[in-house]
Amino acid sequence: METTPPLSLDALLRAAGARIDPLDARWLLAHAAGQSPGWLFAHATDAAPPGLAARFEALVERRAAGEPVAYLTGRRGFWTLDLAVTPDTLIPRPETELLVELALARLPHAQGVRFADLGTGSGAIALAVARERDDVAVVATDASAAALDVARANAIAHAPGRVEFRHGDWFAPLAGERFDVIASNPPYIAARDAHLQQGDLRFEPSSALASGHDGLDAIRVLVAGAPEHLRAGGWLLLEHGFEQGAEVRALMRGHGFDDIATARDLEQRDRVTLGRIGREAGGAPAAG
Ligand code: GLN
Numbered sequence: 450m451e452t453t454p455p456l457s458l459d460a461l462l463r464a465a466g467a468r469i470d471p472l473d474a475r476w477l478l479a480h481a482a483g484q485s486p487g488w489l490f491a492h493a494t495d496a497a498p499p500g501l502a503a504r505f506e507a508l509v510e511r512r513a514a515g516e517p518v519a520y521l522t523g524r525r526g527f528w529t530l531d532l533a534v535t536p537d538t539l540i541p542r543p544e545t546e547l548l549v550e551l552a553l554a555r556l557p558h559a560q561g562v563r564f565a566d567l568g569t570g571s572g573a574i575a576l577a578v579a580r581e582r583d584d585v586a587v588v589a590t591d592a593s594a595a596a597l598d599v600a601r602a603n604a605i606a607h608a609p610g611r612v613e614f615r616h617g618d619w620f621a622p623l624a625g626e627r628f629d630v631i632a633s634n635p636p637y638i639a640a641r642d643a644h645l646q647q648g649d650l651r652f653e654p655s656s657a658l659a660s661g662h663d664g665l666d667a668i669r670v671l672v673a674g675a676p677e678h679l680r681a682g683g684w685l686l687l688e689h690g691f692e693q694g695a696e697v698r699a700l701m702r703g704h705g706f707d708d709i710a711t712a713r714d715l716e717q718r719d720r721v722t723l724g725r726i727g728r729e730a731g732g733a734p735a736a737g
Contacts, residue, residue, distance in 0.1 A: 454496070455496040455497045455498075455499075455502070456496070456497055456502060457493065457494050457495060457496055457497065458478065458482075458489060458492055458493055458494075458495050458496075458497055459493040459494060461478060461497055461501075461502060461505055462474050462475060462478055462489070462493075465477070465478070465505070465509045468509060468513050469509055469512045469513050473512055473518045474509065474512075475489060476518050476522060477505060477508040477509060477512060477518065477521060477522065478501075478505050480508065480521070480522040480524075481501055481504040481505040481508055482498075482501055482505075508521050515648070515649075515651060515652065516652055517540055517649040517652050517653070519534050519540040520534065520535065520536055520540070520652060523535065525540050525541050525571075527541035527543075527545070527546065527571075527573045527577065528546055528549055528573070528576075528577035528580070529577070529580065530573070530576055530577060530580065530603070530607050532571050532572070532573060532576070532603050532607075533571065533599055533602055533603055533606070534571050534599065535595075535599050536652060536653070536654065537593060537595035537596050537598075537599060537654060538570040538571040538593075538596045538599050538600075538654070538657070539570045539571070539634075539653055539654065539657040539658070540649065540653060541570070541571060541573040543715070544688070544714040544715065544716075544720050545573060545574065545634050545688060546577075547688075547712060547714050547715075547720055547721055548574060548632055548634060548686055548688050548720075548721050549574055549577045549578060549581075549632075551686055551712055551721055551723060552564070552574070552578060552630050552632045552684075552686050553578060553581055553582065555629075555630050555684045555686070555723075556578070556582055556585055556629060556630050557629055558584075560584075561586070562582075562584065562585045562586070562629045563585070563586045563587075563588070563626075563627070563628040563629055563680075564578050564582075564585050564586070564587050564588070564628060564629065564630050564631075564632070565587075565588045565589070565590070565623065565628045565630075565631045565632070565678070566578070566587070566588075566589040566590075566632055566633065567589075567590050567619050567620070567631065567632075567633040567635070567671065568590065568591055568592070568619070568633050568634065568635050568636075568657070568667070569589035569590065569591050569596070569597075569600050569614070570591065570596050570599075570600065570634075570657060571596070571599050571600055571603055572589060572599070572600030572601075572603045572604055572612065572614075573634075574589075574632055574633075574634060575587050575588075575589035575600070575604075575612045576600075576603055576604060576607050576608050576611075576612060578632075579604075579607075579608040579611040579612050580607060580608050580611075583611065586613075587611060587612045587613070588612070588613045588614075588615060588623065588626075588628070589612050589613070589614050589615070590614075590615045590616070590617055590618075590619065590620075590621075590622050590623065591614075591616065592616075592617060592618045592619075592656070593654070593656065594616055596654075596657075597614050597616055600612075600614060601614055619633075619667070619670050619671060619674060620670075620671075620674040620675075620678055623678055626678060627677075627678055627679060627680045627683070628678060628679060628680065628683060629679075629680055629683050629684070630683060630684045630685075630686065631671075631675055631678060631679060631683070631684070631685050631686070632685075632686040632687075633667075633671055633686075633687055633688070634687075634688040635660065635667035635668055635671060635687065635688070636655075636656065636657050636658050636659055636660040636664075636667050637660055637664045637665065637667065637668060637688070637689045637690050637693060638650075638658050638659050638660065638664050638690065639659070639660075639661070639662060639663055639664040640659045640660070640661060640662060640664075641662070642659070642664070645658060645659060663696075664690055664693065665689075665693065665696060665697075665700075668687055668689060668693070668697055668700065669700060671685070671687060672685065672687070672697070672700045672701055672703075672704050672706075673704060675704070675726070676704055676705060676706075676726050679726040681726070681727075681728045682725060682726070682727075682728050683725065683726050684723055684724070684725050684726075685701070685706065685723065685724055685725075685726070686721055686722075686723040687721065687722055687723070688720060688721050689719075689720070689721070689722060691714075691718035691719050691720060692719070693719070694711040694719035694722055697711070697722040698710075698711060698722055698724075701722065701724040702724075705726065705727060706724030706725060706726060706727075707724065707725050707726075707727055708723075708724060708725040709722065709723070709724040709725075710722070710723060710724075711723075
């Protein structure tokens with residue numbers, strides 16, 4: 450009896466590459482094989498081991514139906530970290546690394562420095578900062594208990610014991626506490642924005658994407674609440690939509706921030722606005 454010889458890995462990739470993005474196919478085949486995408490290059494002519502073609506086909510099918518690659522593999526690289534992600538968390542974006550860079554540059558080199566990441570999701574921002582600065586106390590909050598479970602698992606893998614996770618809305622779990630730097634990548638898409646019904650965004654938690662009629666509801670809460678949670682001279686850094694820079698700067702001005710500026714992402718689009726709370730306005734450096 451004749452049996453069809455198994456296809457090579459390369460043949461599987463080529464067939465899938467006609468249906469989905471060839472790079473996505475590479476990630477999915479590596480995941481199905483339990484290997485890295487790099488491994489595939491060295492093993493392109495290998496015959497697919499039993500079961501692999503079927504496992505891969507199931508993933509290609511789901512990707513073709515729209516599911517994000519990161520949810521299919523359960524992983525996404527961010528900063529220097531390989532993070533677990535689930536549909537309970539936003540998929541970390543490269544532009545958020547800009548927020549991490551700007552936050553790191555503003556963390557004082559002193560004793561007892563404190564950093565907060567609000568709406569941490571997978572823990573991306575908090576864990577990147579914790580990994581770079583083991584002298585800084587890092588607190589991360591999220592309103593989603595399911596997201597915090599993912600973030601805690603990422604902390605165990607990347608920075609065990611370094612981040613204190615708190616469950617609750619924005620500043621709610623931080624009553625009476627102050628920080629040197631507060632950062633957030635909040636939801637900032639307008640609730641009726643058509644993009645929410647397109648592409649990968651359809652599969653991400655809407656609580657992490659959409660925020661009121663103009664997308665600024667969460668940002669208004671964050672800007673209004675930050676002054677009483679920042680130490681004197683402390684910084685607030687917020688990621689936002691590329692057309693929201695002027696509005697976020699105006700909100701910060703209205704709440705007494707100084708040194709307000711907007712930074713652009715790699716695509717030269719406004720992406721992060723930051724401001725500093727006046728030396729008199731903030732709490733004493735020793736507080737909370
Ligand atoms: N940057 C994301 C997007 O537009 C949105 C993430 C967010 O709302 N924080 O796809």
